[in-house]
Amino acid sequence: MIAVEQLTKTYGSRAALDHVSFEVPEREIFGFVGPNGAGKTTTLRILAALLEPSDGRAYIDGADVTKDREKVHAKIGYMPDFFGVYDQLTVGEYLDFYAACYRQPKRRRQKIVDDLLALVGMTERKHQLVDTLSRGLKQRVCLARSLVHDPAVLLLDEPASGLDPRARVEMREILKELQGMGKTIIISSHILPELTELCTMIGIIDHGRMRATGSVRDVIARLSSGRRLRITVIDERDAALEILTPLASVRHAEAVNGAIEAEYDGDERTASDILVALTGAGIRVSSFAPVDGGLEDAFMRATSEDVG
């Protein structure tokens, strides 16, 4: 559904995007993760045909974002990270205005507005001035706005930023509902635990380079799972550290909250070798388990080193 090939965007000598590539199949929710200034918004703006790439190609359902802008705009619903609303317009009028901009027939617009307000849970706010809404409610209205022409693809730039926990949960539920309606969604966010629950795919971008991309499970497994161990020993923690530290496969070992956490290079066989080394030295190990750092850990690793 969405294909990005070697996308590059330069501003003078600075590369905001450096040959970024990824694909998002139909009906997937792709989480786009990266620190501030990593290139997330630039990528989304190029996909929304609002910015010309310096090089590379991007396609939305086969439409080239640089050549078929009108087709692209018909297929996407775009929600920017920062957006404003008009004064003196009610929520209903605001959505009706954008429905008219998307050339929806006048006789259908009222139903579209009512359906979208029901979807985002704002039916009772239809006659309230949109400028007087809280940020969370404005985010919902903006999401509804991006759906007025029933696009197949949603590009959502930080839709949950600035929302309180309840509003974030509600936004997540709405997005799940949209996925159930068959939408393909790209969502950029800093709130990593929620992306783990929401997204089926993920891309981690840093300094304009895509560090990792794939299914959430694959990326987490590739970047974090099995590379850190939490070891609990009985009474001999210092001795255990003295044994672990010189091992070639162990990068770093330290005492954390009464246990030992050890970073290592290798796979499950390497982990078992570490266990053998401890027990062989007479250390009594009461627990030995890999630490699953989750998306947050994967993100930290991906953005702190060259993953390639």
Add this chain to the structure above:
Amino acid sequence: MNAVSRALWNPIVAKEYRTRMRTWRSPFAITLYIVLLGGIAWAIFTALSLTATSQFGGSPTNYGQELFTFLILFQVALLAFITPALTAGSISGERERQTIDLLFVTPIRPFSIIWGKLLASLSFVALLLVISVPIFSLVFLFGGIELDQMVYSFAVTAMTALTLGFIGVAFSTLFRRTLVATVAAYGGAFVLLAGCYLYGFLFPVEADPNATTTPAPPAITLVSPVIPLLTIATNAPVPLYGVRYPNGGYGLAGSSAGGNCSTQPNGVTFCSSTGVKGGSVQQLTAVQPTGGGATISTGLFQGWQYWQASIVMQVMICLVALGFSALVLPPVHRFRLRRRPAPSPVHGS
């Protein structure tokens, strides 16, 4: 809805009407406009009456013509203040409010965005012009002004407002900040109205000593509505404007433009020549009224009436401003002046 009606009436127009008329500013602006125009009409009439009473020289015909001249010039000046304020924030305001991207991802074309903004702003100006008609109708109580003069004057005024609107939108498209765009739009209005008018004084046309007709002022002075409006009101060219005569004199010997000239309501110009023949007061070549203003005697628009030339020149400015706006506004341009080479890949991603 076909393409033409879609361009003329797009959702932006309806939205702008709705939001504009819901604020207190619009009725306030309308009220202030009427009060100022009515106030100046009353002040001018009072001043004219006092002058006429004291000098026993006034006639009702003069009242009407002079009242009309002051009113129409004052109306243009008012619109020169109002129109940039209405249009200079139209596009830059969308940028500042961060709503412009939301419009760019809709099927509405940049041209329609510009046109919608213009139409909404200029409709308000048109409303101001319409509600000023009753004040201008006072002129007919005194006579001296025909209906066609009124129509031509309003046409020039409306065209000037349109031009100022196009310039305002062009600056609003060019500059990201409304404040900068507003300052630039007022600068543009000053150049259009006062600058082009003053050009005639600073860089007048050199008159040929052997010529028998007065040359017309430089064509660029017609961009300003001041001279066309004066010619409509008096049915004659403005004496001593935009022309320099040989030997520092004020006029050509025997021509219609010498000395201290004054134009009567019937269109006949009287001049007291200070040129070669100096001293004698004589009625020189009369410029006969041609309905709606005098004819341009020389130059690019020879044979045209001043107001016609002014409208044509302003239409050209509008087209340039519109083309410029439509070219600058889109976030992504269809063509590039130069293509920057992309940096070579550092590594695969």
